[in-house]
Amino acid sequence: MMHYRRYHQWSTLAVILALCAEASANYAGARLVIVIPFILGAWWVFRDRVVSPVPRWLINILLFIATGYVFFSIARTLQIDPERTVTVLANYLVALIVIKSFESRTPRDQAQLLILTGMLAIAAVLSSITLIVAIFLFAFAPALLMAIMHFQIFTVLHRSFGPAGKPQPGILDAEPASGRRRLHDLGRLSAVCSIVIALLGTGVFLIMPRGIGETDFGALARARAGSTVGFSDVIRLTGDGIISDSPSIVAEVEIFGRDGRITLQTQQYFRGAVLDQYDPGARRWQRSRILSTEIDDRQTSRLANDGRMRWQEDRPPFGRSARAVLDQRVRLFNKTTAHLFALWRPTNIAYRESDVVYLSPVDWTLIRPSRSGFVEYWVRSVPSDEGLPGIDDDSEILSRYRARHRILSREFRDGPIRDHAVGVLREYGVEVTPGDPLPASRVAGIFERYLRENFSYSLELQSPTDDSDPILWFLTERREGHCEHFASAMAAMCQSLDIPARIVTGFLTSEFDQVRQAYIIRQRHAHAWVEVEVLESVAVIDEDGEESIREVL
Numbered sequence: 001m002m003h004y005r006r007y008h009q010w011s012t013l014a015v016i017l018a019l020c021a022e023a024s025a026n027y028a029g030a031r032l033v034i035v036i037p038f039i040l041g042a043w044w045v046f047r048d049r050v051v052s053p054v055p056r057w058l059i060n061i062l063l064f065i066a067t068g069y070v071f072f073s074i075a076r077t078l079q080i081d082p083e084r085t086v087t088v089l090a091n092y093l094v095a096l097i098v099i100k101s102f103e104s105r106t107p108r109d110q111a112q113l114l115i116l117t118g119m120l121a122i123a124a125v126l127s128s129i130t131l132i133v134a135i136f137l138f139a140f141a142p143a144l145l146m147a148i149m150h151f152q153i154f155t156v157l158h159r160s161f162g163p164a165g166k167p168q169p170g171i172l173d174a175e176p177a178s179g180r181r182r183l184h185d186l187g188r189l190s191a192v193c194s195i196v197i198a199l200l201g202t203g204v205f206l207i208m209p210r211g212i213g214e215t216d217f218g219a220l221a222r223a224r225a226g227s228t229v230g231f232s233d234v235i236r237l238t239g240d241g242i243i244s245d246s247p248s249i250v251a252e253v254e255i256f257g258r259d260g261r262i263t264l265q266t267q268q269y270f271r272g273a274v275l276d277q278y279d280p281g282a283r284r285w286q287r288s289r290i291l292s293t294e295i296d297d298r299q300t301s302r303l304a305n306d307g308r309m310r311w312q313e314d315r316p317p318f319g320r321s322a323r324a325v326l327d328q329r330v331r332l333f334n335k336t337t338a339h340l341f342a343l344w345r346p347t348n349i350a351y352r353e354s355d356v357v358y359l360s361p362v363d364w365t366l367i368r369p370s371r372s373g374f375v376e377y378w379v380r381s382v383p384s385d386e387g388l389p390g391i392d393d394d395s396e397i398l399s400r401y402r403a404r405h406r407i408l409s410r411e412f413r414d415g416p417i418r419d420h421a422v423g424v425l426r427e428y429g430v431e432v433t434p435g436d437p438l439p440a441s442r443v444a445g446i447f448e449r450y451l452r453e454n455f456s457y458s459l460e461l462q463s464p465t466d467d468s469d470p471i472l473w474f475l476t477e478r479r480e481g482h483c484e485h486f487a488s489a490m491a492a493m494c495q496s497l498d499i500p501a502r503i504v505t506g507f508l509t510s511e512f513d514q515v516r517q518a519y520i521i522r523q524r525h526a527h528a529w530v531e532v533e534v535l536e537s538v539a540v541i542d543e544d545g546e547e548s549i550r551e552v553l
Helices: 002-026 029-045 056-080 082-100 107-127 131-160 179-207 214-221 289-297 392-403 416-427 440-454 470-478 483-496
Strands: 249-257 268-275 277-279 284-286 326-335 346-351 373-381 501-509 518-522 526-534 537-541 549-551
Touching: 002 029, 002 082, 002 107, 002 131, 029 082, 056 082, 082 107, 107 131, 249 268, 268 526, 277 483, 416 440, 416 470, 416 483, 440 483, 440 526, 440 537, 470 483, 483 501, 483 526, 501 518
Parallel strands: none
Antiparallel strands: 249 326, 249 518, 268 501, 277 284, 326 373, 346 373, 501 526, 526 537, 537 549
């Protein structure tokens, strides 16, 4: 029985580690709590037998129900929310593993179980690579290797088991004198193989040039040309393809109010980059030089904490506030740009390491040039102007920026986009008279309504075949696009009429994990929207979100 029990132990351990890795990658902790007792129950039932006490017909019915459910779920998901297809398939894999854990211990059934276990580990890798997932997978690899080695011995010895699932007397009860020594040899062989595989994998990762094979295998190695995945601090309106939809987790955010942890009922805009200038030559939106040089060079990080505030694990480190505040604990799992993310409007930040964070009082972006990879920080946002620190000190910067705003919008003030914007307003009963200021709130509302009612959303990326400007092409010919097209059109029409407007890129999410009590941000939640200055305040304009115009000041 020694070899069978060893296989049974290692295979159970491999299954548990794969389940933990997948649950960590997809934040399915509640499901893991339900599943683990079934796996441990199967381990207890089969510790000294191979025939299952569960009737075969019942197992077949359960497999049929699980398969039917996954087909129904995928069909429904493709119609309602295609982004959840990967989650449905992961749930199906978990269901198959649980059901097959109660099958009789035959070589064929156990081979299927090991294959499903490996597929579940691959699903975890494809979903998210975080530290906790890597730890589980690091432990999973040698466990699976040991299970496979013992499985080979179990396959040979399986014929010694009788029809009742018990070993025949005298065949397995007496282990050879060298049995334990051979088991030790097998363990050493597995350890050596695991070390060699780890070294080879590390060596390939370090030595292999990045991007190798993209020329010959580009279709397999990356998304189609022009596709975009995740957050970007520049919007390029060029290229064709399909927007790639990745469920990989980018960050998780816990939100606290004055009285403790809270759950907000609406979609949340986590701001990243602010793009206020359009470059017609490069056909892209970018952060203007006024913001990227003058503002940052003035060391506006004085509005933020310098990092020496005492770090708190379980509560915000900023203390109580008489104002309405939203404190966020943000965990960025793979920071690749200089931008940090926060709700409108960040005023204080604290992090483990002492470092410099630039906080602009004009566009309220958080920039931390150093450090990539995993980053964790606390940030406080104050939605209202009342008692906001640093505003008076930076009034000179604000005034200069507003005075130079006309420089940013010069690309749109004269030309076809302004003519188009004037025509849209005329359709809705608003005449543009030179010298008379326009009601910014009403104009922005008309543009938002016009785009929502006359344009459609598409994941397909297209650009004009000639030298036409992509914004004008979207407004007059294509009339179909994704969030970057809608935001570009909205900002361009506003700027053409001297209404300060800027594009914001970040993440829009309403996915809330009840177990972790945190918002989950995935790459597919990347979004672009517009902020318009309305009567000394800022309004969010988003044709794709649940709300149209929402004042944030």
